[in-house]
Structures are given as structure tokens and as C-alpha cells.
Amino acid sequence: MTAAVANSTAHSIVEASPRAKAVAGGLVILYAVITILPLLWIVATAFKSQSDAIAYPPKVIFEPTLEGYVNLFTVRTRQTPDFIAKLPPPETWYDKLVRERDMVIAGPSKVVPRFVNSLIIGFGSTFLAVFLGTLAAYAFSRFRIPLADDLLFFILSTRMMPPVAVAIPIYLMYRQLNLTDTRLGMILLYTAVNVSLAVWLLKGFIDEIPREYEEAALVDGYTRLQALRKVVLPQAVTGIAATAIFCLIFSWNEYAFAVLLTSGEAQTMPPFIPFIIGEGGQDWPAVAAATTLFVVPIVLFTVLLRKHLLRGITFGAVRK
Amino acid sequence: MSEPARSRATRRVRGLSDRTIAWLFVAPTIALLLAINIFPLVWMIRLSFTSLNLSMSYLPLRFVGLDNFRDILTDEDVWFRLQTTAQFVIWSVALQVVIGYGLALLINRQFRGHSFWTTIILLPMMLSPAVVGNFWTLLLQPQIGPFNYVISLFTGVPPSSFSMTGQVALAPWTIVLVDTWMWTPYVMLICLAGLRSIPDYIYEAAEVDRASAWRQFWSITLPMTVPFLMLAVLFRAIENFKMFDMVNLLTSGGPGSTTELVSITLKRAAFEKWRTGYSSALAIILFVTVFGAANIYVKVLKKVKQR
Numbered sequence: 001m002t003a004a005v006a007n008s009t010a011h012s013i014v015e016a017s018p019r020a021k022a023v024a025g026g027l028v029i030l031y032a033v034i035t036i037l038p039l040l041w042i043v044a045t046a047f048k049s050q051s052d053a054i055a056y057p058p059k060v061i062f063e064p065t066l067e068g069y070v071n072l073f074t075v076r077t078r079q080t081p082d083f084i085a086k087l088p089p090p091e092t093w094y095d096k097l098v099r100e101r102d103m104v105i106a107g108p109s110k111v112v113p114r115f116v117n118s119l120i121i122g123f124g125s126t127f128l129a130v131f132l133g134t135l136a137a138y139a140f141s142r143f144r145i146p147l148a149d150d151l152l153f154f155i156l157s158t159r160m161m162p163p164v165a166v167a168i169p170i171y172l173m174y175r176q177l178n179l180t181d182t183r184l185g186m187i188l189l190y191t192a193v194n195v196s197l198a199v200w201l202l203k204g205f206i207d208e209i210p211r212e213y214e215e216a217a218l219v220d221g222y223t224r225l226q227a228l229r230k231v232v233l234p235q236a237v238t239g240i241a242a243t244a245i246f247c248l249i250f251s252w253n254e255y256a257f258a259v260l261l262t263s264g265e266a267q268t269m270p271p272f273i274p275f276i277i278g279e280g281g282q283d284w285p286a287v288a289a290a291t292t293l294f295v296v297p298i299v300l301f302t303v304l305l306r307k308h309l310l311r312g313i314t315f316g317a318v319r320k
Numbered sequence: 321m322s323e324p325a326r327s328r329a330t331r332r333v334r335g336l337s338d339r340t341i342a343w344l345f346v347a348p349t350i351a352l353l354l355a356i357n358i359f360p361l362v363w364m365i366r367l368s369f370t371s372l373n374l375s376m377s378y379l380p381l382r383f384v385g386l387d388n389f390r391d392i393l394t395d396e397d398v399w400f401r402l403q404t405t406a407q408f409v410i411w412s413v414a415l416q417v418v419i420g421y422g423l424a425l426l427i428n429r430q431f432r433g434h435s436f437w438t439t440i441i442l443l444p445m446m447l448s449p450a451v452v453g454n455f456w457t458l459l460l461q462p463q464i465g466p467f468n469y470v471i472s473l474f475t476g477v478p479p480s481s482f483s484m485t486g487q488v489a490l491a492p493w494t495i496v497l498v499d500t501w502m503w504t505p506y507v508m509l510i511c512l513a514g515l516r517s518i519p520d521y522i523y524e525a526a527e528v529d530r531a532s533a534w535r536q537f538w539s540i541t542l543p544m545t546v547p548f549l550m551l552a553v554l555f556r557a558i559e560n561f562k563m564f565d566m567v568n569l570l571t572s573g574g575p576g577s578t579t580e581l582v583s584i585t586l587k588r589a590a591f592e593k594w595r596t597g598y599s600s601a602l603a604i605i606l607f608v609t610v611f612g613a614a615n616i617y618v619k620v621l622k623k624v625k626q627r
Contacts, residue, residue, distance in 0.1 A: 016429040025431035031423060032440045035501065039443065041466055042455045056479075058466040132352065135345035143342035153618055155349070158357040160614040162562035164583045165603030168590045169360030169367070192356035195349050224341055255450030255565040260591055270450035274457075274569055284458055291451055302446045306439055310513050313445075313506060314551065317621040318513050 045288035068285025076103040118268040122251040125190035133198025141206040159196040163256035194247040204316035205239025242308040368601035374594035388601035420507025453569030460484040514548030
């Protein structure tokens with residue numbers, strides 16, 4: 001393969017030959033299709049009935065049902081057919097769906113509070129990290145700060161720490177401060193992890209805005225802070241938005257801290273999803289439904305972030 | 321922050337020197353990191369010299385000097401876990417680099433629709449490792465999962481006769497497989513940036529000299545992209561060395577301890593056996609390793625940046 005690849009590189013800069021392009025396209029599409037299949041399988045599983053989800057051989061063609069989604073959002077109890085027959089007729093389509101399986105809805109499941117936790121912790125920590133990060137990045141970009149390189153490395157290194165290792169002392173500290181299993185505790189923790197990325201990314205974005213703009217504003221009698229607000233920030237808006245989405249994705253996806261430091265109150269989606277249990281084991285359609293709902297925003301963000309992805313994953317040091 | 325609050329703040333700080341502003345802007349971030357990272361770290365160092373066990377926290381804090389470190393470094397089990405981790409890191413990084421670089425070379429040919437397919441390829445690395453570990457558990461179920469079924473279609477081996485996550489011989493490879501599925505796009509993206517950083521005129525000059533395609537690859541493409549490759553290797557190695565989430569869900573270290581990476585050992589010692597002193601010492605060993613690697617990472621970053 002390498003030979004074929006090298007062969008094409010010779011022309012790729014000028015322009016690859018149509019045949020080389022076709023071969024490359026074919027191989028890449030093959031890889032893309034194989035890589036996306038597991039995800040598509042999950043999305044499909046979310047629309048299967050319980051029995052279709054665990055059928056052998058695995059079912060590619062099945063009758064779609066919203067059972068998985070109903071199961072995800074409700075807690076159900078099994079009843080005798082007699083009992084169900086005596087109930088007044090079902091009021092909603094999901095009542096009907098559940099009764100067909102000899103069950104009645106006993107109440108809502110915990111998925112909504114968990115989703116809300118993910119949202120609050122995600123947006124809270126993102127807002128804080130981007131706010132603090134913008135200030136620090138501006139300072140690092142525009143002012144002479146003693147030991148700036150060392151400070152920047154220190155900031156980066158905090159993100160490199162293994163979560164499991166840091167979780168031990170944080171667990172102890174949070175226990176003393178009554179912050180274990182609280183949203184505030186998780187927001188602060190995720191802010192601390194995200195702020196390092198925010199500083200590095202935003203410094204790159206702000207470095208690209210010519211200093212002359214601010215200098216002109218300063219000459220016009222603006223103060224530094226006015227220049228920052230009226231000249232630099234508007235120019236950095238795209239960068240700030242991209243940074244915010246990266247921070248949000250991190251908090252949204254984070255699992256290690258969440259599973260070690262939360263148990264109920266502040267639990268987010270990632271530690272919750274694997275433990276959606278139905279009758280007799282994992283309720284795969286419901287798990288798949290939760291996964292699908294959880295992943296949709298990420299897919300949208302990936303499309304939005306395409307241009308900035310490389311910066312985001314290398315702390316802004318490499319751009320495309 | 322609301323508008324009026326802002327302008328009041330502006331008026332108050334008018335005339336502040338740049339130095340004061342710089343300090344004011346950097347201080348909150350540093351303070352937060354000191355509170356949430358450095359303070360706990362120092363606490364952890366202190367604990368690593370004690371025999372604290374949280375399930376018996378009524379016992380007085382007893383300082384045992386370097387005993388924990390000695391216990392860890394002389395424990396064959398720990399060395400075995402480190403070996404397991406190293407093998408996992410080496411195999412998955414190697415696979416990701418080979419496939420990722422190959423893909424980058426292909427995508428760099430700019431065929432029709434390449435940006436659409438690139439976006440699709442990038443999806444796995446944007447997902448939560450926990451969610452990935454969880455749904456691969458379903459895909460790899462011996463009885464109902466599509467993976468075993470597809471394998472059996474091609475090989476004729478009955479699907480329920482092997483379990484990717486439950487068998488000693490297969491479980492480590494399963495971790496490598498899923499990690500490669502998830503993180504190859506990351507390597508690909510960095511390689512792509514490397515390839516695009518090579519100026520056209522170098523190839524044009526090589527064309528004039530009638531250098532063969534093979535020759536161009538070895539003398540131009542590869543050397544010019546090496547710093548980017550190093551960046552990808554380093555970052556993936558650091559991330560994989562401390563990997564916890566995906567493995568915890570896929571195999572939780574099992575079967576037995578065949579896929580028990582150091583981070584899983586650490587989690588068990590700290591949050592199941594509650595041996596806080598011991599696990600703090602292990603965490604410090606882990607941290608020092610990652611910190612060393614992070615140092616190299618930053619040096620490579622600088623080199624890449626200079627281009």
C-alpha cells in the first residue's frame with residue numbers, strides 16, 4: 001500500500017491523476033463506511049424492540065418501534081393482563097406501547113435529571129473556562145509576563161494529569177468541603193481541566209489579531225479594557241466560540257471524574273448510560289436510545305468545528 | 321457579565337498599568353489551577369508517605385516513609401500491569417500511526433467529496449470514550465452482537481464460540497481494536513496538517529530533477545512530516561498510558577487481569593480497596609511519567625510551530 005501511496009504523492013501537489021484520485025477516494029470511502037457502521041448499528045438498535053435487539057442472527061431488517069425511547073424515559077412495572085384490561089383505555093401512544101408488553105408506566109426515569117446535570121455542568125464549566133481563559137490568553141498574548149513559557153507549560157501540564165490519579169486527592173478535598181456529588185464541585189473541576197485548553201487555544205486566536213488595531217484604539221483615547229472589549233473581542237468571536245464548543249464537548253464526554261466523584265445528585269450522562277437496566281439485564285434499545293440522544297449534539301459540533309478541529313486537539317499549537 | 325457592570329469596572333480600572341492588568345487577568349486562572357490541581361497534588365504527595373486506608377480511617381495517620389513506593393516498585397504485579405499498559409500503548413499507537421498516515425496520504429489527493437468523508441472519519445474521536453466502550457460492548461456480545469456474526473460469516477467459526485471481551489487471548493486485542501477505531505482519525509488529522517505544510521515548490525523542484533515518486537516520498541514527504549508524526553505518537557502515548565474510561569467499560573480490566581492497565585489498578589487500589597496511601601504513591605509514579613512525556617510534548621510542539 002505504501003508504494004501506491006507514495007506513487008500518488010508525487011503528483012498530489014501539482015494535481016493527482018484521475019486514476020490516483022479514484023483509488024484514493026475508493027479506499028477512504030471504504031474506511032469511512034467501516035468506521036461509521038458501529039455507530040449506525042447503535043442508532044438502529046434504538047429503534048428495535050427488546051426481542052429484535054437480542055435476536056440471533058443480528059437483525060438488519062426489523063420493524064421500527066419507539067419502545068427503546070419510551071423505556072429510556074420511564075420506569076415501568078409488570079402487571080397481569082387482567083389488571084391491564086380493567087384500566088381505562090390508554091391516553092397516549094406510549095401508554096399503549098407499554099401496555100402491549102403487559103406493563104404500566106410507574107413514573108419518569110432518571111434520564112432527564114442526568115441530562116440536565118450534563119447540561120448545567122457542561123455549560124457552567126464552559127462559561128467559566130472561556131471567561132477565565134480569554135482574560136489569561138489576552139494577557140499572555142499582549143503583555144510581557146515573567147516566566148510566561150513556564151506558566152503556559154504549567155497550565156498545559158494540568159490537563160495531562162491522569163484523571164484517576166488526581167481524583168484521589170480531589171475526592172478527599174471535596175469530602176472536606178462538602179463538594180462531593182455536587183454540580184458546583186463538578187463545574188469547578190471541569191473548569192480547571194478546560195481552562196488549560198481555553199488559554200492555549202485562545203492565545204493562538206488572539207495572537208492572530210494584529211496589535212495595530214488595539215494600538216490605534218489606544219491612540220484614540222480608549223483604555224486597555226475598552227480596546228479589549230471593543231476591538232479585540234469582536235475579532236476573536238469565532239475563536240471564542242470554537243473554544244467554547246471544545247470545552248463543552250470535553251465536559252459532555254467526561255467519564256473518569258464523573259464516575260469516581262458523583263453517585264447520584266450530580267451524575268452526568270456518561271456514567272449513567274451503561275447502567276440503564278431493563279427486566280433481566282441491560283435494556284439495549286434504551287441504552288442505544290440514550291447513546292443516540294447523547295451523541296447527536298457531538299455530531300453537529302463536529303461538522304461545525306471541522307475547520308478548528310486540529311487546533312482544538314493540539315491545544316492550538318498546530319493550525320491547518 | 322452585564323453591560324453596566326462592565327462599564328463600571330472599566331471606569332474603575334482606567335489608568336491601571338498593563339502590568340496590573342496582566343496580573344489581574346492571569347491570576348484567577350492560576351489560582352483555580354492551584355486550588356484544584358496543585359493543592360490536591362501536594363496533599364497526595366503527603367499521603368503517599370502514609371499508610372492511610374479510607375475504609376479504616378479511624379486509624380491515626382501513620383507516616384511510613386518510602387514504604388509505599390518500595391512496595392509498588394518491588395511488586396511483580398505492578399510491573400506486570402505496567403507491561404500490559406506498555407504493550408497496549410505500543411500496539412495501538414503503532415496501528416493508529418500506520419493507518420492514520422496512510423489515510424492522510426490518501427485524503428491529501430483531494431479526490432471529489434474528500435471533505436465530506438473526512439468529516440465522517442473524524443466522528444469517532446469526538447465521542448465520549450465511556451459511550452464508545454459501552455456500545456462496543458453490545459457490538460462484541462458473542463450471542464447477539466453483529467461483530468461475531470460478521471466474523472463467523474467470513475471464517476465459519478460459530479459466533480458464540482468466542483468472546484472478544486471475555487477471553488484471555490482476545491481481550492487485550494479488543495482494547496487495541498476499539499482504541500484504534502476511535503483514535504486513528506486523530507493521528508490522521510495531525511498527519512494531514514503535516515502533509516499540507518509541505519510547500520508545493522519542493523515537489524516541483526523534485527519533478528524537475530526527475531526524482532521518482534518513491535524517492536520523493538522518502539526524501540521529502542516523510543522527513544517533512546516527522547515532527548507531526550512525533551506529536552501524534554507522543555500525545556496518543558500519553559493519553560493511552562493514562563487511559564481508564566474505555567477499558568473500564570469494555571472489560572473493567574478482565575478477564576482476570578489481562579487488560580488491567582495501570583489506571584485500572586490505581587482505581588481499584590484507591591476506590592475499591594481504599595488504600596489511599598498506597599494509591600497516592602502509585603498515582604505519583606504515574607504522574608511523574610506523564611509529566612516527563614508532557615515536557616517532551618511541549619518541545620515537539622514548539623518545533624512544529626516554528627515551521
